[in-house]
Amino acid sequence: MLVDAATDGYAAATRPHNSSREQRPARVAVIARPEDVAPALAEVAALARSTGTRLEVVPQATGHGAGAPVDDGAVLLDTSGLTDVSIDPASRVAVVGAGATWSAVNAAAERHGLLGLAGSAPSVSVSGYTFGGGIGWLVRRDGLASGALRAVHYVDGSGRSRTAADDAPDEVDRAAMWAFRGAGGVGIAHTLEFDLAPAPDLHAGALLWHADALPELIAAWASTIGALGGTVSSSIGVLHVPPMPPFPTELHGKVAVHLAIADPDGPVAAAPLLDAMRAAAEPVSDSWGPTDAAGLSRIHLDPPVATPAIGDARWLDASTPGIAAELLATAAADDAAIVMMEIRHVAGAPARRPGAVVAPPGDFIHHAVAPLTLFPRDRIETAFAGARAVWSTADAGSTPGSWVEGAAHVPDALPADVRARAAAIADTVDPGARIRRSRLLG
Structure with a gap:
């Protein structure tokens, strides 16, 4: 069913999770069942004929990747109701x-x-x-x-x-x-x-330190990460901490070092990295331990509500630990436009089936996010360029496309x-x- 801007369905569908772009389609096609998709396409074709316009169909579920304009030349196909x-x-x-x-x-x-x-x-x-x-x-x-x-x-x-x-x-x-x-x-x-x-013995957690310990923490991370067990996935980064839960009061309004770490097979394989970083500096907050799926989803410490933001990301090679301290330092100043920068460790991930992208093109991922509510776009792009000057020495040649918030196109996400x-x-x-x-x- 196609609905217009006067309806609740239109309003709900055009508020994507990433709201860096306003969405004003000609209509919204509300999809409640799989069988609704084909009739919706037919309705769009009929509307295009009656108005003498060409209407593009734009599928969208939650809109976490929404970055391209959606205007009166499009019909938004809302699949968020397909939740079985x-x-x-x-x-x-x-x-x-x-x-x-x-x-x-x-x-x-x-x-x-x-x-x-x-x-x-x-x-x-x-x-x-x-x-x-x-x-x-x-x-x-x-x-x-x-x-x-x-x-x-x-x-x-x-x-x-x-x-x-x-x-x-x-x-x-x-x-x-x-x-x-x-x-x-x-x-x-x-x-x-x-x-x-x-996930027989799921363990995960988020650890936070004051940013003044960044050099020591990165040294401990860099000396350990290459020998980490193959079941452990982790991310190290800097985070500008907002003054709200779940962050400890001691870090409100400050810059923190953030380690997110998980292992579905228990605590043993992660111990060398955790021990090394805890020895380098005492964490302000440490939630590592047995957890469930909900706990696993919290270790990245994402904001609780949608925030207009843009992001930058890149696949990096095995030399990344050597540039990690310099790279994260570009986002560690109190007035930095980048509020979150991380280095995700993905080395050794297996490819289960053939496909366009089914294995990591690099051992690490650089990811940075900046909110449009706090900084103008040109200042954010300057900050991204400063980080790029550092990570370019470890560039693996492509971008994890779904990690680039607020972008209409990611032309270098795939090899030519x-x-x-x-x-x-x-x-x-x-x-x-x-x-x-x-x-x-x-």
Whole structure:
């Protein structure tokens, strides 16, 4: 059903999680069931004919990656209502709607001792996250979420229902499966099937220190990270702490060093890194210990409400520990425009299935975020450029596209040959280009 700006459905759909861009589409197509997608496309075509305009269809679930304008030349296809979650504990497979969030999936999966390969924010939908690669807290043991993807039920540009899978009878759907694994996907996805991972002894936590201990902490991190067990995933960074819970009062309004760390197999493999960093400086806050899916989702210390922000990110190579202190120092000043900068350790993550991006192109990821509510865009870009001058010596050559907040396009998210192949698949699935292509293909 298409609704206009006078309705509650329009207002709810056009407030994406990342609100760095205002959304004012001609209409919103509210999708409550998978069967609603094809009729919605037909309604858009009818509206375009009656108005004599070309209307682009823009799928959106939670809008965590929203960065491109959505104006009166588009119809926003709101898939946030597709929230069904079904868990098969015997096969360790989840079948979920494209609008389901990771918090909902893992709340259901953990009842069976399983977890999906969720990212840092529990409010992210499974679809955009997975189609962009999906880098979570189980990545070094279980790989990217794209590699766990088994099948995608989707609708093509003509309104035909299809199923992408490696063994699909139609070559188009086999190719689409490759594109859904890390190239942003094609068509309009409404249901995903993916593997779940066992988490027999989930441990995780967030540790915070005063930023004046940054040199000692980075030295301890750099000397230990290369020998860390393959089940441990972690991120070290600097964070400008807001004056609110869950942060300790002692750090309110100050800059902190933040270690987020997780291991689904217990506490032993993480001990060398934790011991080294605790010995370097006493943490102000330390939540490491046994936890559940909800606790795992909190270790990144994301803001509790949506914040207009832009971000920068890059895959980095094995030399990153040598530049880590200098890189994080670019965001550690009290007046720095970057309020969060991290280095995520992903080395050794396995590739489970073939796809566009199913293995990390680097051993580490640089990620920085700056709020538009506090700083003008030009000052933020200057800060990003300062960090880029440091991390360029460890550049692995591409960008984790889903980590670049507020961007309309991420042209270097994919190697040229991968981008060309994915674009050709999108052209086959939607030859009339009715559906907006992934920003990874821009």
